[in-house]
Amino acid sequence: MPAAKTSLCLARFVGLLGLVACVLFTFPGNARAADWSGVDVTGAAPRLRFTLTDANTGKQVTARDFHGKIVLLYLGYTHCPDVCPLTLQRVTTVLSNLGTQRRDVRMLFVTVDPARDTLPLLRQYTAAFAPEIIGLRGTAQQIARLAKRYRLAYSVSPATATHAYEVTHSSAIYVFNRNGRARLLEASLASRTPDLKGVTQDLRRLINAHGGGAMAWLDQAL
Amino acid sequence: MSITLSTTPVATKPALPDWAIFGLILAVGGILAFASRTFPASMPFFAPFEFSWTEYLAAVCAAWFYWRGVARMQASRRPNPWRQFAFALGLGLIYGVLQTRYDYMAQHMFFLNRFQHLVMHHLGPFLLALSWPGEALAGGLPPFLHRLIHSRPVQRLTWALQNPLLTGVLFVGVIDVWLYPPINFRAMIDPRLYTFMNWTMVIDGIFFWCFVLDPRESPPARHGFAVRLVTVILVMFPQIALGSYLTFATHDLYAFYAVCGRLYPGISPLTDQAYGGMMVWIPASMMSGVAFLLALNNLRLAEDRRSPEQMTEAERAMAELSRRWTGR
DSSP: OOOHHHHHHHHHHHHHHHHHHHHHHHHHHHHTTTOOEEEEOOSSSSSOOOOOETTTTTTTEEEGTTTEEEEEEEEOTOOOHHHHHHHHHHHHHHHHHGGGGGGGEEEEEEEOOOTTTOOOHHHHHTTTOOTTEEEEEEEEOHHHHHHTTOOEEEEEEEOSSSSEEEEEEEOEEEEETTTTTEEEEEEEESSOOOOOOHHHHHHHHHOOOOTTTTHHHHHHHO | OOGGGOOOOOOOSSOOOOOHHHHHHHHHHHHHHHHHHHOOOGGOOSSSSSOHHHHHHHHHHHHHHHHHHHHHHGGGSSSHHHHHHHHHHHHHHHHHSSSSTHHHHHHHHHHHHHHHHHIIIIHHHHHHHHHHOOHHHHHSSSSHHHHHSSSHHHHHHHHHTOOOHHHHHHHHHHHEEEEHHHHHHHHHHHHHHHHHHEEEEEHHHHHHHHHHHHOSSSSTTTSSSHHHEEEEEEEEHHHHHHHHHHHOOOOOOOOOHHHOOOOTTTTTTTHHHHHHHHHHHHHHHHHHHHHHHHHHHHHHHHHHHSSSSOOOOOHHHHHHHHHHHHHH
């Protein structure tokens, strides 16, 4: 191949690379990252989908039952000594910051330890925090499916002669909009420096984004 | 170690027609896809964690076409058992880090993720290139794929990608782009982007190591051995720089692992990151050293193949001189 042609090929290729880089760097997640307290995951994480059992009613629920609400999704377990109660406490604070708008929010507390977390125990546990926090329990497969979908890690190792019962789980809270689209990952609530104001603002923005008409339809379709 | 791959007799009439074999591959894929979606909690370790049709089909079909190509070759032309073993090992390792439960572990521990990338981009493709499977694959490919690979656009693209500067920049570039923290976060969250990332790593790895480990002289290779030797050494330094930067970083750069959970809570984020950095720094750049020696050996073998008539006066004199101490 003649040298001129090769360099033309090369120039085109470099141009293409530049274009790809531009697209990557203008990802919505980067461009507007500063505006949110959480990490913007719009278009990256899959939409809300699950089948689990509601601890309050004992009935099976799916994502459809929470349509129209801003949904916070969290994995935890009731015997959790630190991270879960701390996180739920802070979510409760955020909910009270929201005032009357808290009625548009539901937090789903999904237990990763269904062997010990019975429905009554789960109900009692979430009731100690706020009525918007709903305990959900599922089979091992249902929980694994949910965790895999949102790339969340968890493990349960029952007690042995040498080890105590041990459960590990992620600290992430996924936030979904009214149409069940993943919008944010809130990471600060279990940390030493929780951004309570920022999280409240994030939720308020999602609550106020009514997105009537064509936008809502587009959101549904995508 | 006994290797039985090469001793399979030439199959004059295949036991099963192509469509039946492909149907079987699709059926097994369908079962794996369904099972990994529906029963994620009870899948064995060797079953895929997140089944990917593209990764599964590419790996299984490559193995099929290679084996068929080898079986169709004359016994004397077949690649030697070590090359066949390198092909099987390279392909098996890439498949193993992507389509088993190891993938879950690599999603939740930074240093395991770096090991996954080391296998996808360095070790696996390196072994595939070392096996130099072109001839065997060409014999086993279905005609339409053979035509596609030899079509002008594909040939021009592979030619262009063998520009040493481009090859080197791409090799280091894909590592850097996917490790840029905001992009890394998104790639770890988005299953589609994740698969795309894995594909770019494997394909770029295969291109690069085939460029470096090409046993042929130039021509028919686009560049001589000197260019390849220099390229494989130059890509080492950016990897050392990035690896040592990650190893000695004093804050957690990759938020994904903290947010979505680490596999071993006993390993702190910074320790995890330091191990990951060492993975980029040491074994990744050591591969350049190994490849350098192998390429030098390729150069020696290529020179040995030349007959005295193909040499210049000076080269003949040099060959005569070195015969006194090499004994060849």
